[in-house]
Amino acid sequence: MAQDVWVRGPIGLDAASRVTRPGCRTVLAVVPTVTAGTRLVELLSLLERDLRVQVMFTVPHSTDRWAGVEEYVRAQHGLLLPWEQAAAHRFDLVLAASHRNLDQVRGPLMLVGHGVGQVPGRRFSRKAGGATIETTELDRELLTFRGRVLPAVLGLGTEAEVEVLRERCPEAVPAAVVAGDLCLDGMRAAGGQRERYRRALGVGSRRLVVLSSTWFTDSAFGRVPRMYEAIANALPDDRYAVAAVLHPNVWAVHGRRQVAAWLAGCRGLRVIPPEQGWQATMIAADWVIGDHGSTTGYAAAIGKPVTLASLPDGRPQAGSVADVVRAHAKPLDLDAPLEAQEEAAIAVAPRLAAEVLPVASTRLDCSAGILRSAMYRLLELSEPSTLAYPPLPAMPRPLPGWDA
Template structure:
C-alpha cells in the first residue's frame, strides 16, 4: 500500500459525502501481525453485525513491519486504512492485542492478549539481548506512555494476573477486567465439531498427531526441525495421521515458499501443514496427541485436555506462573530413543492432570469471555448492548496446504 494514498472510507471531514450508513461508531483494529489479527477477528465478531458500528483495520508500522499482516486483513475482506491515515483520526473504539504502537492511536483503547496467558513462557524478551529482568505483557513499559495508562480497558485472563499487574503496573489496575480467554472459550464451544474437523483433515479413524511450534530459535521447529520427517516416517500411516501447526511469525520471517520447501518431503510422506491464517484451533480440537513446545498452541491443546509431549523448551526453565511452566511440570519431554507409541500412552495418562492444572492459569472466567468483552466494548462505544447472548466464534474448518507449487 502506498503510504501517501488515503482510503476514501467512512472517516474524515468529507465522509458524509460518500457513506451509505451515516452516524456509525467507528472501531479501529490494529493488526501488526497475523497472530494478532486472528485474535482481533474473534473479538470483532462480537460487534461487527451491529448496524450502528463500522469496523476498520490498520497495520501499524514505523520503519518496518511483519510480512503477511496486510495480506491477512485483505484476505478477511477488512477495510484497511494506511497507518498514516489511522493515526490522523480519532476513533470511538480502538482494539489491540499487543502493545505495539498503541501510544500513537487516538480513542478509547481495549487491549487484550494474543496468546495463552499474559505471562509468557520465555522469561526474557526475544528483543532484549542479555536481559536479566523477567518480562510480562502487563509491565509498566507496555501499558503506559509518559505517565499515562494507555488502555481504557485491559482484558486479563485470570484473577492471578490482576495481582501481577498490581505489582508490575499498579496504576493500570483500575482499567483491568478479568475476561477469561475468548480463543479457549471458542475452542471449548466447538468441541462438538471434532468429527467435522477430522473429516476436513482426512484423518478417518486414525489417530491424529499434531506437531506444534512457536517461533524463534528455541522453538520446536527451531531446535528439532528433523523431528517432523522422523515422526512422519516412524508412525504407521494406516493408524496415524500427522499435522503441523507453525507459528505465523515463522511464515512471516522465512516466507511461505521456503517453509513449505523445508516441509516438502514431509508433505509428500503425508504431513498435513496447516496454514498460518486459520485452522490451528480446529486442528487442536481434532488432535489425539500434541507434540509441542512452550508456545500458545501447545498450551491451548493442554487446556482442551489433549495429551501433550514436549519437544522443546526455552533456554532455562519457563517463567514461573506461565502456562508453559505448568505444561512443563506435567508433560514429559520427547525421547528420540523410546518408541513413540509408549510416549503417547504416557501423555494420555497425564492429560487429565495436565488440563486441570492448566485451565485456571489460562482463564478464571471459563465460557464467559464473549459476554464480558462485548459489554466492555459497548461501554467504551457508549452504545446500548444488544439483548442477545454473546458467543465466541467457532474455529474455522482446517484446510491443509497443498504440496509445493512448481
C-alpha cells in the same frame, strides 16, 4: 499501498458526502502481526453485525513491518486504512492484541492478549539478548507512554494476572477486566465439531498427531527441526496421520517457500496455514507434541495429551501456562518408541488439563459476554439484548499438496 494515498472511507470531514450508513460508531482494529489479527477477528465477531458500528483495520508501521500482515488483513475483506490515515483520526473504539504502536492511535483502547495468558512462557524478551530481568505482557513500559496508561480496558484471563499487573504496573489496575479467554472458550464450545474437523483434515479413523511450534530459536521447530520428518516417517500411516502447526512468525520471517521446502521430506504431513485452522486442528488431535508456545497450552487446556519437544533455556516463567505444562508433560525422546510416549501423555492428560485451565482462565465460557459489555461501554452504546457467544474455530484447510 502508497503511504500518501488515503482511503475514501467512512471517516474524515467529508465522510457524510459518501457514506450509506451515517452516524455509525467507528471501531479501529490495529493489526501489527497475523497472530494479533486472528485474535482481533475473533473479538470483532462480537460486535461487527451491529448496524450502529463501522469496523476498520490498519497495519501499523514505522520503518518496517512483519511480512504477510497486510495480505492477511486484505483477505478478511475489511476496510483497510493506511497507517498514516488511521493515526490522524480519532475513533470511538480502538482494539488491539499487541502493544506495538499503541501510543500513536487515538480513541478509547481495549487491549487483549494474543496468546494463552499474559505471563508468557519465555522468561526474557526475545529482543534483548542476554537479558536477566524477566518480562511479562503487563510491564509498565508496554502499557504506558510518557506517564499515560494506554488501555482504557485491559482484558486479563485470571485474578492472578491482576496481581502481576499490580506489581508491574499498578497505575493500570483500574483498567483491568478479568474476562477469561475468548479463544479457549471458542475451542471448548466447538468440541462437538471434532468429527467435522477430522473429516476436513482427511484423518479418517487414524490417530492424529499434531506437531506444534512457537517461533524463535528455542522453539520446537528451531531446536528439533528433524522431529517433523522423523515422526511423519516413523509412525505407520495406516494408523496415524500427522499435522504441523507453526507460529505465524515462522512463516513471516522465513517465507512460505522456504518453510515448505524445509518440510518437503515429511511424508503425508498436513501443514496448517498460519491464518486459520490451528484451533480446529487441536480439537481434532489425539496427541500433541509441542513446546512453550500458546498452541500447545491451548491443547493442554482442552484435555489433549501433550509431550514436550522443547522448552526455553532453564524453565518457563513461573505462573505461565507453559510452566504448568512443563511440570506434567514428559519430554520427547526421538530415540524411544513413539507409541509408548503417546500412552504416557494420555495417562496424564486429565490432570494436566485440570491444572492448566485455572491458569489460562478463571471466567470459563463467559469471555464473550464480558468482552462485549466492555466494548459497548467504551462505545457508549446500549448492548444488544441477544446473548454473546464465542466464535467457533474455522474449518482446517491444510496447504495444498501436503495431504498425500
